[in-house]
Amino acid sequence: MAERIIFVKGNGKANRAAYLVGVEKVPAAVITRLLTGLIDLSGSKMDRAFYQGLAKYPRVLDALDAYGISPAMAVGSFKKLQEDNQPVRKVGEQRASKVVRAAELFSKGICKRFKGTPEQLVDAFLEMVAKPEFKKEAVDCISAFKKSYGESKLGFIKTSNRQGNPAAQKALAEARASKKK
Secondary structure (H helix, E strand, O other): HHEEEEEEEEOOOOOOOEEHHHOEEEEHHHHHHHHHOOOOHHHHHHHHHOOOHHHOOOHHHHHHHHHHOOOOHHHHHHHHHHHHHOOOOOOOHOOOOOOHHHHHHHHHHHHOOOOOHHHHHHHHHHHHHHOOHHHHHHHHHHHHHHHHHHOOOOOEEOOOOOOHHHHHHHHHHHHHHHOOO
């Protein structure tokens, strides 16, 4: 019976992923929401929730009935197809946390300023940062940056008067606008 239900991958906003029951189509997002709602349900409760979830797709329900596929069998097929077609995430694509990114950024400066073992470097940095005169100097520097260069559109204080490429900024704005449509 599973061969009557197939998964069709999408390739963008205009052509989204879907499940086909015979020739009848139901969006993959609908099935994902349906399967989430069916967790821990069985028997008549699952059947009722299944039919309610696909109420907007009566042709799909008719196709399932025509092929003799019960809601339990359909749910099993949908789950198997969903598991088989989940995108595989690569380890290299995973973003680092803010703490990791900040630690990497500060570590470069620490290595250029202090000497010793890694633990000694970090201890020396933390000792220096804890001093009140460091805080005063940092606040003065940041205030000077804000006065000289202002803030970015995102609210960050700029540290130079470097300007972006106007042509690149315009192209980026157009690309963002086209994605919203």
